Amino acid sequence: MTLGAVETTPPDGELPSDHIADTAEAKQIEGRSLGQIAWARLKKDKIAMISAIVILLIIAMAIFAPLIVKISGFPPDQPNFKDSNGKDLLDTFNGGIPAGGLWGSGMSSEHWLGIEPQNGRDVFARLVYGARASLLVALGGTIVAVVLGTIVGMIAGYFRGWVDGVLGRVMDILLSFPTLLFILALTPVIADRAQATFGIPDNNGLRMGVLIFVLGFFGWAYLARIVRGQTLSIREREFVEAARSLGAGPGYVIFRQILPNLIPTLLVYSTLIIPTYITAEAALSFLGVGVKEPTSSWGRMISDASNWYEGNPLYLFFPGAMLFITVLAFNLLGDSVRDALDPRAGRS
Template sequence: MTAPIEVTGSDAEAQPEAVLAGIDRKAIQGRSLWQIAWLRLKRDKVALIGGGIVVFLILVAIFGPFLVQDPNVFHQNLNDPTFNRPKYGFWHSGISGDHWLGVEPSNGRDMLARIVHGARVSLLVAFCATLLSVVIGVVLGVVAGYFGGWVDTIISRAMDVFLAFPLLLFAIALVGVLADASVFGLSGNGLRIWVLMFVIGFFNWPYIGRIIRGQTLSLREREFVDAARSMGAGSFYILFRELLPNLVAPILVYSTLLIPTNILFEAALSFLGVGVIPPKPSWGGMLSQAVSTYSVAPMFMVIPGLAIFITVLAFNLFGDGLRDALDPRAK
């Protein structure tokens, strides 16, 4: 057995508090779930690139139309009337210092201006339709998941009906009926845009509604719901103060994934001729016009196609990254 070591002097007098007081340390700070999610998202470079493109597209849609020329001004002197295509540029696109993305065949309208103005139409319809879908889907999904029983049965069967509804045919028929009508003082393109937002948003709510219903079925069995109920909280308090804040993450994720779907649907309707009325530009309408001139001026189809492709891809990449950041167990 060794003898105990005797401590003398200043070491013997030093107390733990005194030792800790002499250490230059930082107070430990907690992190919220949103801060942790942001740290995860920052590590996903692909998602950040997608998010940067999304922000850029939104800024282009808001401020771009004020910075470019009139999209309906003709420059017919730039086109070759013999072949019905621009006289110069790569693939007869008409790209030059004055027209960065070239000009349209036959009439010479500036492609950059039409792409920028088309971005405003596509993103406006997609965002407003998504907002309508999210509001309806979240409210009905939470109510169905929490109350269950006959309420859940009615809402779930309504979801099945909407999912089986021929949305494309209905949109074509509705726009055809309202082609020359005036509703609430709206007519022409104003009415078309509101009809597109309503049709796309109202009939797409079951997609997010089913997801929110499933999440609510899981959350309603958690301890914090039982605690709120035991303290006398009512159903609406539990729905909107206890359950809804815990559903913010899936709502954000699936909203970002629903936006590109709505962009494609609006482009499809415009391609079929039931979107905005020409000469107002839209990406789908530009693709429809490019079908007849693709053989002589292929860039007229490539440019709006790339605009749709890049926009949808950026939203999907950002949505996937956001999902992984908010729910890493879903990887």
Template sequence: MSAPLDVPGGATEAQPEAVLSGAGVAVQGRSLTQIAWLRLRRDRWALAGGAIVVFLILVAIFAPLVVRLLGHPPNEFHPDQIDPNLSTPIGPYGGISREFLLGVEPLNGRDLFSRVVYGARISLLIAFLATVLSVLIGTVLGVVAGYYGRWIDTLISRTMDLFLAFPLLVFALALAGVVPDSAFGLSGDALRIALLIFIIGFFNWPYIGRIVRGQTLSLREREFVDAARSLGARTPYIMFRELLPNLAAPILVYATLLIPTNILFEAALSYLGVGVRPPTATWGGMLSDATTYYRVDPVFMLVPGIAIFVTVLAFNIFGDGLRDALDPRAR
């Protein structure tokens, strides 16, 4: 049997607080956010993906400044950079030079660097806003279905199944083809961007709705929900003040994984010619134009293709790391 320890104050047994107080060590608790950040900091791949994502967002926001410093206007022709006999860029590797960092487009000589930078604006804007729309609709309907259950859950769940079975690409092609050049007070690029955001965001909400519904079915049986009911809390308060904060982690993770999917879908629509119309630069539109010249100028296809690949990969790596940081048991 060990002998009792004497500490200042006459106590016969040392308490943890007393030992730490005597050592001059301040004990501070960590919030769940701080713990998740510490986990995320250990994942170098996730940090690298997050850094690329932040860089791409900054480039898209400050596209006019970046182009003014390092490029030329995206729709400006440079026929002096094109071989008049072959209609291909003069010089090796698609005309890459100090003046044109990524070369020029065949036939017209537009600056590829500037068009990729401005294309990032369109792709990221549509992907972010479409994701926000999907998250809002999916979260609200998922929480309502999971909390109420019964016929409400059945109705919302069958609606999710209907949307998931809907041929989204065919509908997008049909809708984008019949919408006139001016509608709903919008016209031009603004109308096409709003249309793409609606199509992608409105028809993708069931994916996150299913996740939120499943989590809500589990959380509604927890003790803190019973405690809120016993204190007289109303149903909207329980759903959006008690359940929703506990759903923030899976919603945030799935949103980061949904963004690259939306980027690819927007690129596919632009590639098929129903996205934002030329001469506005989009990554999918650039790939569509490059199919004519990929044999004589492969750089024209590689530049927007690599931009899409790096962006989607960065979002996916960051989303995986964020999921592991917020829910380490899922690893």
């Protein structure tokens, strides 16, 4: 004790103030997992939160499409020629265009976004149901691509040698294909062959299944390259060496030791590939090899609107805007997830 210092003893049952400060500081520096750090960063990112909310709303719209359309009162495939008062909705003497509404779109209190020319189908109902086909194909294709790319990439990176050489050449071949041209050529061929061989009717369920398979099959090679490179690095780390020295087999090491360390990469890739497949489905439906009538998709609506947009651009605007918003939200969220999972990324 130094001269002049007075030693004070806290009352019984109370902790010294310096102990309380040390405890609070220990709580502040308590270790957090990568997932907790990433989530804390994402919560501070306003763009990420807004994008996530938009995506959740679009997914909810697709899931509850029947309920939403029931509220509006007009199924997506139902022709509407007269309103509730018996008034004609289509001008039969002028090519069947809608009578009235903004720019002759047929907008009214009953048909919120108007009706299509010639058949009078409700645009709002078809827009809501169109989210189902677009998201289903995109999510399904992403799952196929991620599963194939992850498994092939881990096997190539872990075993190396001739296994890596063979799988690497397969990746090179797939990456050299003009993907869009092959999808355009293969989609109707596979659908027709499935119909002839297995007796499956050529309906939109088959078409969407073929699109999911083809998009996923041609999309896994790029991810496999990324996974292979990371697997080559992870397999040399101490915890993998320890597992092998304890007698762990390749299956255990690959799926229990290496795969968990690849999850951040897979999350980022998935959020970035989904918008690519959404636009791919729209392009294929626009070109006539995607979903067929009467099933609605945003690409199908854009294709139909190409016949009417000169007279009324709203038919092209609504599905185009939904496609743009969805793709933009997924891209922004993917960028934010990538930055949040990067330990070197700075955050203000």
